[in-house]
Amino acid sequence: MGTDARACIMVIFGGTGDLTYRKLLPALYNLQAKNAMPDNFAVVAVGRRDIQADAYMDAAYKALQQFSRTEVDPKIWAQLCERLYYQKANFNDDGGYYDLKLFLSELDEKHGTGGNRVYYLAVAPEYFPVIVEKLYQNSMVKNRTTSQKVVIEKPFGRDLSSARALNQRITEVFSEENTYRIDHYLGKEMIQNIMVLRFANVVFESVWNSQFIDNIQISSSEIVGVENRGEYFEQSGALRDMVQNHMLQLLTLIAMEPPANLSTESIRDEKVKVLKALEHFTPQTAQEFIVRGQYGAGKIDGKKVRAYRAEEKVSLISNVETFVALKVNVANFRWAGVPFYIRTGKRMQNKGTEIIVQFKRLPQILYFKDYGTLHPNILSIKIQPTEGIYFQFNVKEPGIQNKIVPVNMDFCQNCLAEDNSPEAYEKLLLDVTQGDSTLFTRWDEVENAWKFVESIANAWQTQPTALPTYAAGTWGPLAAEQLLVKDQRQWWQV
Ligand SMILES: NC(=O)c1ccc[n+]([C@@H]2O[C@H](COP(=O)([O-])OP(=O)(O)OC[C@H]3O[C@@H](n4cnc5c(N)ncnc54)[C@H](OP(=O)(O)O)[C@@H]3O)[C@@H](O)[C@H]2O)c1
DSSP states (O other): OOOOTTTTEEEEEEESSIIIIIHHHHHEEEEEEEOOSSSSSEEEESSOOOOOHHHHHHHHHHHHHOOOOOOOOOOHHHOOOOOTEEEEEOTHHHHHHHHHHHHHHHHHHTTTTOOOOOHHHHHEHHHHHHHHHHHHHHHHHHTTTTTEEEEOSSSOSSSSSHHHHHHHHHHSSSGGGEEEEOOOOGGSHHHHHHHHHHHHEEEEEEESSTTTEEEEEEEEEEESSSOOHHHHHHHHIIIIIIIIIIIIIHHHHHHOOOOOSSHHHHHHHHHHOOOHHHHHHHHHHHHHHHEEEEEEEEEEEEEEEGGEEEEEETOOOOOOOOOEEEEBBOOSTTTTTTTEEEEEESSSSSSEEEEEEEEEOOOHHHHHTTTTOOOOOEEEEEESOOOOEEEEEEEOOOOSOOOEEEEEEEEEHHHSSSSSSOHHHHHHHHHHHHHHTTTTTTTHHHHHHHHHHHHHHHHHHHHOOOOOEETTTTTTTTTHHHHHHHOOOOOOOO
């Protein structure tokens, strides 16, 4: 076996958790199926359960059958089994790290992984600093070298100060270069396509500014409620759970300037500039330009669903928002006067994540004046579940009447892909092994996103009013519609 620069052992802390079963193992399986992993590669799932390797493999196999986007081929599974291990350890217990360290060195011998590690923390956030510190104390990280990386799941902190404290503890052990903060949205196919769409097409980039764009809408809606994450959601709400990370990441990609080159740092530099240009909220502007809501009972697909306050591990008097809509200003030259409307919510009518770019209307010149109102050009970037791009423009309707109608060009990316598009985690795990952190968030992105979000959280603290509820299965509180109506605009439907 020749040694590959990507050779490593991926140690998944939280190896028996939901994320590992639902996302990480299926991603590793599909990478194995594509032969995309290095030869010198192994995976060690770490959990506290006292289970034998066989029992773990059975559970992993069942998870693949349930969650893999491709059918499980026994041959590929057998190949993955040759490099997949389970190791019992308690995150708080030094003995567990000692045993793990010995086991990893044995695997280095067997797989030729040369002491290189990717430590993936698929664990509750309170364990992020604990594990990093224990890895250091047990000499499992060598001098912040590039052969030792750490992957941190979301959420990265609960607010600005906790994010800073967490970051400080991590960077005492791992360098920024070796710290991979996950925002899995960045691994999605269409998100990676935003830069291509903008910077590889003259028709879009030449009009991508306040001269031609009227407003931009970024929506992410879910049909499901909080499911079994009530305890977590009570601490986060939609603002921290979605806006601080995914929604702002989408906004940066839409609003950023073209990077000097395609290096990781150049791209991240431009994204940070956007975050720094976001106009922070005051209690007054928050009142005017932000709408919060919480889902009440309602019907989804004809079935009754309960209100947020009736969900498990949710307070009966909870004032946590399950929906938020906001009008954001990016205060720079390119975007002066162009509002970015963001909304995200649970228990909505449809599931989908979509970015709508609404172009300005042309003046109603004489010739068209009598044909009714011209529809604006709309570019829609569909991120999930449908992936694609849709463009709406005006044509003359065939016939003797001079009627103008909107038509669309619709590119469906996931209809074209030979197999379905790779899951975000496939791309992200592959990038970590290759040392490419472009699709992960740099610390100053996280920090500036928190600064912005904290301006909202602080404003809300001064207005602890009861939230409006919206019926499950709708598009949120009426005030969210009004947010645009008072600007003579409308949400374009996802
Ligand atoms: N689930 C998702 O879809 C999802 C999506 C995005 C982000 N995330 C993030 O990913 C992380 C993990 O989430 P999750 O849903 O997978 O959590 P989870 O299902 O609760 O799994 C937690 C894992 O940690 C292990 N664990 C907990 N305490 C331990 C201890 N003291 N010693 C050793 N092992 C211990 C658990 O082992 P046992 O099984 O033995 O309890 C389990 O393997 C969280 O930060 C979450 O915010 C999750």
